[in-house]
Amino acid sequence: MVQEEAEEFPEEDGTIDADDGDAAEEDTSASEDELETPAHSYATLLRALKPAASAEGRSAKRRKLENGHSDAKDSKRRSGAPPEQDVNGQEDEHLGAELVEDEDEASAADEPEEVDSDDEDFVLHDPFERHYANVVEDDLAAAIRQQEQKGNSEKATLGHDTRKIITTYTQKRKSPKPKKGTGNPKLKHRLLETGAAITSNLRPEEQDIMSELFDYKDILCGSRSLDNAAKFRDLSALHSLNHIFKTRDRVLKNNAKLAQESSGDAEYRDQGFTRPKVLVLVPTKQACVRFIESIIKLSQPDQQENRSRFMDHFSQPEDHTFDNKPEDFRDLFGGNHEEDFRVGLKFTRKTIKFFSGFYNSDIIFASPLGLMRTITTGGGKKENKGHDADFLSSIEVVIMDHANALEMQNWQHVDYVFSQLNLLPKESHGADFARARSWYLDGKAKYLRQTILFSDYLTPSISALASAHLHNVAGRIKYTPTYTGxxxxxxxxxxxxxxxxxxxxxxxxxxxxxxxxxxxxxxxxxxxxxxxxxxxxxxxxxxxxxxxxxxxxxxxxxxxxxxxxxxxxxxxxxxxxxxxxxxxxxxxxxxxxxxxxxxxxxxxxxxxxxxxxxxxxxxxxxxxxxxxxxxxxxxxxxxxxxxxxxxxxxxxxxxxxxxxxxxxxxxxxxxxxxxxxxxxxxxxxxxxxxxxxx
Structure with a gap:
């Protein structure tokens, strides 16, 4: 067991804020799983940026942290007793209220984060800035009208065995050409080294997919296979981390500017309604473990809170009775193949926290069944709290891996989850509406959301999902193999x-x-x-x-x-x-x-x-x-x-x-x-x- 002092990035509107330096003392033995709904004010964010009290005047908060697979074993509640399974399939007796966060999580102070420069050339050419930060309302409205008219589609070929269909929603039509020498995407500095190991070892077709993926276009890839599944997973994990870190980077920069602004006239639109920005849908718990291992490999956190508890509940050794099964079967069903799960992942400067409350998570991992149950019950453990999809209101990137396996489960659950994305929230959840992007307030978030779908093959159900729920004005790219039969x-x-x-x-x-x-x-x-x-x-x-x-x-x-x-x-x-x-x-x-x-x-x-x-x-x-x-x-x-x-x-x-x-x-x-x-x-x-x- 490793116990260290640590302060985190708490959240007010579900994005990033800093808490009051004079937060009340908390007992060092408090459970990491005690939950509290996030309810801070925008004024708290500003007060936190004032000079902090001296070290002697502040009580250090003891957090239960872990390095590698060491778990924080705390309180009599968890001494030797097996975790209780709630009706929604969420492990641990206190995680029935999955949508909320624990007390010390909601009151810990932000640590300073290194941020990238505001270099004009970087901002102009960074797809993140172009797609989310520098949105011109008239251009967005024109693209939405074009999107509703089905846009313009053109075809291209990649090598001899991959077909590419490009759908755009701009007035000017560009000839689609396979991208050569695309180079590295615009990555946060902390991801450059680990990201280079991923992006430098790709085939031409995979480089093309990477380029379009980091350009925030919708991706329908029907060429997933045992050979490239790990590469696609790593690229998706890299893109998710890059998006989350850039979102936090932008908010922290603007926090600093607001703290120095004396007139109070400055306005920065850099947030959504709630914190979660990335949703990852995978078919099994073991697939979730593999994806999170990619996240850890790329982000290299100093500490991982609740890691061993996550592994206990989500990972299992390979079943040797499957040794005579085909390789694709072992890949899908090997390990823990439970299909009812969901878990939040929260990032701080040095720490990844597993089982964070959804409203305070950066990434939500789930199966369609598990997420549907959380939405319809409001995350309640013993009583139905009612429908709650507000935590999905600000999702900006959706990744669905192994979609053909999800179709074999129940595609209606997938349709339902997509129908709940980017709806206007029913409650404020502490959101600072003065910082919310205008296209969020106008109910147009679905037109900026990127969906990335990897499947062994494409089906009519996947095509119908794209037609009904994929509205990204940046365009849509579909990759289909050429089949020999x-x-x-x-x-x-x-x-x-x-x-x-x-x-x-x-x-x-x-x-x-x-x-x-x-x-x-x-x-x-x-x-x-x-x-x-x-x-x-x-x-x-x-x-x-x-x-x-x-x-x-x-x-x-x-x-x-x-x-x-x-x-x-x-x-x-x-x-x-x-x-x-x-x-x-x-x-x-x-x-x-x-x-x-x-x-x-x-x-x-x-x-x-x-x-x-x-x-x-x-x-x-x-x-x-x-x-x-x-x-x-x-x-x-x-x-x-x-x-x-x-x-x-x-x-x-x-x-x-x-x-x-x-x-x-x-x-x-x-x-x-x-x-x-x-x-x-x-x-x-x-x-x-x-x-x-x-």
Whole structure:
């Protein structure tokens, strides 16, 4: 345990202020987790800038701090007793009131911070100053009007495998060119050394993403992979720190100017309504740990308060039972894969504090589920305090990493969180409205907010989110890989040739797609399936269903329709109990069930290796192209287990063993399966609706 004297940057309006030097003495044994709502005045900020009292006249505040992983163990409340879990999933018995802050946190005095110079050239060319500080109201209004008209979009290419779409909201259209030699971004001095280690080791495509990211444009990147995920995480962490430090830097400079101003006529608009400026959405607790480790690596704080408690609740060792799972599965679900969490992170000159109250945090890390619960309950532990999203009113940067994993959880939670961003607060929370930027007061903060989204692939849900909630007037950049096609990436160990067939059906709109798909399946696919299901050689049909609603619809039809009453089938979904899963797999393998319904989310969460598959019908192509190859590899596994059956299929070139039905609305995920060059023909070809690839 390390105990040191320390003073922090407290907050008044949720940004930066300095507290009165004559704050009351606090007992040195006070718990670091006792919470108090922030309620200071602007006058307090000014008084704090006056000459401080002598050292003898001020009582030093003892803080519980830690270096590395040393934790501050305090009070009888925490002696040996396990932390209590509240209804919102927030660990520690006093952190139910997650939106508020502890007493000594709210009354500690600011330490002086080194600030960058007001060099005119720096201000002119710094994207932070240009995007947030030097906003001209007429230009902003014109950009908003252009944004509402969808703006101007142009295309560019990066190398041979990345496509870039640039959307701008200015009157003058510039030819989009890949940025070469972008150099280092405008970083705070304390980040230059650690930032250089990140920015100097990037591929050209990654350099382009870095340049646009630090230029405060919205980023939709669909090329996240196991190879570049850590780089994107480091870049996002660097950008977050840079933004937070520059925000604090600007406020402290203006505090000093106000202290020297005698006329009282000076006006500085440099703040929002509340302190939190960055929101990071990640799918699991372990992903949160990785992101915060990047933060620590880059900021190199002298002390980390509550670090070991954070690691106890958020980090777990790798599960060795996952050793036989695919690498992408281990990356997502390795360690602590809980999906209900949120935690605040607060920065001072030398310290990072974990579990800070949201209204006094600089960065909020959360899963969509965890944040949604906090908003709807007001952060209360034992009683519902009512809806409270005011702590999200001044978010200026949103980072969503591994968005495709979040979509597999519940995308409605993501939509809900974005709908609560940058709303006018219902309460003042001690905000100094004389210092609030005009575009905050005018309710236009959403037009300046930057959203950075990294995903293994882009989906219609992500595109819909961008259309509904991404309004950044700086523009939007979308990165999409050029796909060769997952159908070409089959395992060479499959002992037979396979013909992969794609059957197109007509669908007039995305809303009517589910009904049209069901009608096509029951009228075209199912009759042939029923005729052959009683033949032993044709048993072992797995029907892969991408959405749970379609899964339930098929299951109910198989259970109640007159023509399927004699059909023996099993089901495995993401909600199936382990016993039911084991029974369904066993019956499918021994032939008791000739058909199995298998949901995509079940495969996402468990990666079952289904034995006994003799043919696969994709009710819809999977969003994750990796699942296509894994399912066909399972078919190959059965061919190895049953050589007699495999020999019978060789003469047919594996026809009818792999079939997928699709409509033109499946173009995004179909492209990942068949490849960028082929997808246009499958969607628009008028001479036929069946496409086969050997």
């Amino acid at each position: 997952a159908m070409l990436n089959l395992s060479p160990s499959i002992p037979l040739t396979l013909t992969q067939s794609f059957l197109r059906f007509d669908s007039v709109s995305p809303h009517a797609d589910s009904d049209a798909r069901f009608k096509f399946f029951t009228s075209t696919i199912l009759p042939n399936l029923l005729r052959s299901s009683n033949k032993a050689i044709n048993k072992g049909t797995l029907i892969f269903v991408p959405t749970y609603l379609d899964f339930v619809r098929l299951r109910n039809h198989f259970s109640t329709a007159q023509e399927t009453t004699s059909l023996a089938f099993g089901t495995i979904s993401e909600y199936s109990p382990k016993g039911d899963v084991a029974r369904a797999r066993s019956h499918f393998l021994n032939g008791r069930h000739s058909i199995m319904l298998y949901s995509e989310r079940a495969h996402h969460y468990f990666r079952y290796k289904i034995k006994g598959i003799r043919r696969i019908i994709f009710y819809g192509v999977p969003e994750n192209s990796i699942f296509w190859t894994e399912m066909i590899d399972s078919l190959g596994m059965n061919a190895q287990m049953d050589p007699e059956w495999a020999q019978a299929q060789r003469g047919k070139q594996g026809k009818g063993l792999v079939r997928a039905i699709f409509s033109k609305w499946d173009v995004m995920k179909l492209e990942r399966i068949v490849g960028t060059e082929r997808v246009g023909r499958l969607v628009s070809e008028r001479e036929g609706d069946v496409f086969e690839f050997v």
